[in-house]
Amino acid sequence: MKRRYLMVCTIALTVALASVSEKHLSDDAQTISKVPTTHKVVALTIDDGPNYKATPEILAVLREKHVRATFFVLGQNVERFPDFLAQEVADGHEIGAHTYSHLSLPKLSPQEISEEFDKAEKAILAIAPKPTLFRPPGGFYNTQVIEIARQRGYTVVLWSIDPKDWSCPPTDRVVEKVLTDIKPGSIILLHDGQYPLPTPKALGIIIDRLRERGYEFVTVSELFQYNEVRHSFSLVNGSF
Numbered sequence: 001m002k003r004r005y006l007m008v009c010t011i012a013l014t015v016a017l018a019s020v021s022e023k024h025l026s027d028d029a030q031t032i033s034k035v036p037t038t039h040k041v042v043a044l045t046i047d048d049g050p051n052y053k054a055t056p057e058i059l060a061v062l063r064e065k066h067v068r069a070t071f072f073v074l075g076q077n078v079e080r081f082p083d084f085l086a087q088e089v090a091d092g093h094e095i096g097a098h099t100y101s102h103l104s105l106p107k108l109s110p111q112e113i114s115e116e117f118d119k120a121e122k123a124i125l126a127i128a129p130k131p132t133l134f135r136p137p138g139g140f141y142n143t144q145v146i147e148i149a150r151q152r153g154y155t156v157v158l159w160s161i162d163p164k165d166w167s168c169p170p171t172d173r174v175v176e177k178v179l180t181d182i183k184p185g186s187i188i189l190l191h192d193g194q195y196p197l198p199t200p201k202a203l204g205i206i207i208d209r210l211r212e213r214g215y216e217f218v219t220v221s222e223l224f225q226y227n228e229v230r231h232s233f234s235l236v237n238g239s240f
């Protein structure tokens with residue numbers, strides 16, 4: 001069991017490090033990483049699932065705490081575990097797209113990028129409404145990725161807090177990172193695409209601690225409604 005745990009973590013770390021060197025993560029007019037607001041509202045986002053073990057554990061925590069989150073799902077995992085996506089929808093969570101197979105999009109041709117969207121949408125639409133939010137794998141994008149996403153009706157969402165739960169740190173390190181960086185309007189990045197992860201346990205503690213500080217949890221789309229600097233946004237739907 002321990003060896004398997006280490007192997008999963010090593011693979012995740014290798015993939016992540018390979019990605020970091022090739023492209024930027026930035027906050028600009030084309031993407032949204034946080035929302036300017038004085039209200040104590042934040043969004044939990046959970047990427048890469050569904051997963052046979054992490055997803056039901058995370059859903060149980062969210063249900064117990066009466067919190068709704070935003071799941072950026074992978075089409076290939078939706079095809080493997082459609083019931084978990086159905087449960088996310090039934091529990092009132094928001095569903096965003098995260099491509100079909102988690103390839104680094106700036107390396108692909110326009111046709112290959114479109115295929116990633118097509119296949120992901122086909123899997124999601126069998127169960128959930130058409131998503132309006134898109135998160136590129138690893139946060140890596142270029143103007144071509146942004147343009148294709150916008151043409152397909154997506155707002156591109158990144159994040160402002162990354163406790164790197166995919167690298168399997170101790171639970172308290174995940175909690176501490178979120179509590180240290182939290183601000184009104186934060187978008188928190190967590191994962192359910194593999195197992196084991198510290199995420200389900202960390203999630204319950206994060207929710208309790210932030211509530212003690214007066215924070216409320218909303219979906220990403222709901223968070224947009226708290227924007228107090230409306231002209232700085234460029235959403236595809238033009239709601240600002």
Ligand SMILES: [Zn+2]
Nearest residue numbers: 047048137138
């Ligand atoms: Zn991802």
